[in-house]
Amino acid sequence: RKEVEQDPGPFNVPEGATVAFNCTYSNSASQSFFWYRQDCRKEPKLLMSVYSSGNEDGRFTAQLNRASQYISLLIRDSKLSDSATYLCVVTPNTGGFKTIFGAGTRLFVKA
């Protein structure tokens, strides 16, 4: 089983739609959680950190469920510019300071 798993998609949605991605992680001791966005084989960029209490940034909402070991990303009112690959990132707390990336979920938003 992979340490971090995501549905690869692609998700094809119309503009204005609401779309949600989930990501599961296997290490219950994981400490930090993030969503990164990657455009067309460019470098990943931080979209948002995921806090224990959940957090929102404009149209984006991230949630953490430690009991079930998953994090989610909700995008409301999708824009064409949201088309990208969304990477789930987990930092385990098992000694050492590795970062584990999910393989990414591709989103296409169409007019």
Added chain:
Amino acid sequence: EAQVTQNPRYLITVTGKKLTVTCSQNMNHEYMSWYRQDPGLGLRQIYYSMNVEVTDKGDVPEGYKVSRKEKRNFPLILESPSPNQTSLYFCASSLSGSGTASSGANVLTFGAGSRLTVL
């Protein structure tokens, strides 16, 4: 401008010819890391460094070497490249390698990537 700079951005080489991909950051970050990205596999960590002279293996270190003699630089060395090292490579840095998401200390800033082809 705060950034991570990698060079070269594109390189085609042949099996066995040693090469170095440089990485430099200007943010005084303690933590630096190298990743490779392959289709369907996502980003996999090669090596990371918590600070000067402190390095450790990631998940796929075989065939690679690193060094961290200065805080700002973290070069990736391929002593004898092979075709299975053809990949897209990213260098990244963060203020620290630890901490919670809310601290922001371990948010990664990436370089633009280096596309390497080994023939």
